[in-house]
Amino acid sequence: DAKTTQPDSMESTEGETVHLPCSHATISGNEYIxxxxxxxxxxxxxxTHGLQQNTTNSMAFLAIASDRKSSTLxxxxxxxxxxxxxxxxxxxxxxxxxxxxxxxxxxxx
Amino acid sequence: xxxxxQSPRNKVTVTGGNVTLSCRQTNSHNYMYWYRQDTGHGLxxxxxxxxxxxxxxxxxxxxYKATRTTQEDFFLLLxxxxxxxxxxxxxxxxxxxxxxxxxxxTRLTVL
Numbered sequence: 624d625a626k627t628t629q630p631d632s633m634e635s636t637e638g639e640t641v642h643l644p645c646s647h648a649t650i651s652g653n654e655y656i657x658x659x660x661x662x663x664x665x666x667x668x669x670x671t672h673g674l675q676q677n678t679t680n681s682m683a684f685l686a687i688a689s690d691r692k693s694s695t696l697x698x699x700x701x702x703x704x705x706x707x708x709x710x711x712x713x714x715x716x717x718x719x720x721x722x723x724x725x726x727x728x729x730x731x732x
Numbered sequence: 733x734x735x736x737x738q739s740p741r742n743k744v745t746v747t748g749g750n751v752t753l754s755c756r757q758t759n760s761h762n763y764m765y766w767y768r769q770d771t772g773h774g775l776x777x778x779x780x781x782x783x784x785x786x787x788x789x790x791x792x793x794x795x796y797k798a799t800r801t802t803q804e805d806f807f808l809l810l811x812x813x814x815x816x817x818x819x820x821x822x823x824x825x826x827x828x829x830x831x832x833x834x835x836x837x838t839r840l841t842v843l
Contacts, residue, residue, distance in 0.1 A: 657831075659832075664820075664837070665834075665836065665837070666736075666822045666824070666834025666835055666836060666837055667775065667822075667832075667834050668834070669831035669832065669833070672831065710774070719777060719780075719790075719791075720775075720777070720832065721777070721791070722767075722774035722775035722776075723774050724772075724774055725774070
């Protein structure tokens with residue numbers, strides 16, 4: 624599966640909207656884009672996923688570029704509970720996820 | 733919400749020791765996974781299973797065996813534990829072509 628590139632860290636303020644970027648220039652046509660998040664000493668938590676169309680759920684909005692070479696996870700009205708490491712993962716198989724270092728999001732009051 | 737439990741939560745053993753980590757999920761998921769997490773590496777897939785009696789090799793299987801005894805239970809076995817296997821271990825489960833739900837983790841220390 625293709626690799627992703629994410630910034631090491633980002634900071635936001637409570638109540639703001641944060642855009643977490645992910646670059647995946649070599650993505651294949653059958654690869655889905657997954658986002659998981661993880662807080663220290665806990666297992667990862669599924670956030671969202673998409674293939675080509677933008678998706679939205681109660682946790683986040685996922686914007687996928689038309690050429691699928693990048694995506695952005697958008698969190699609105701962030702709270703302190705949203706502070707976590709956010710992982711952008713590509714996979715053509717739902718059974719195999721390869722986690723990288725992700726983006727460490729800190730949220731300040 | 734999916735429920736995945738792991739036991740023990742913490743384990744200390746000595747080099748050459750025998751360790752079994754247990755995972756149970758109560759959501760009738762077909763797929764179960766074992767990962768390890770180390771500083772600087774992110775989560776890495778050790779083994780996974782499609783159902784009772786099935787075992788698939790992951791990305792870092794050396795030194796590990798696994799067994800899926802029922803749809804609910806997935807075990808990770810370290811028969812000759814080494815210090816390099818000191819890590820945080822996560823179990824996960826999922827339905828077919830669905831997101832994975834993770835357990836709380838087991839911290840293993842091999843002295």
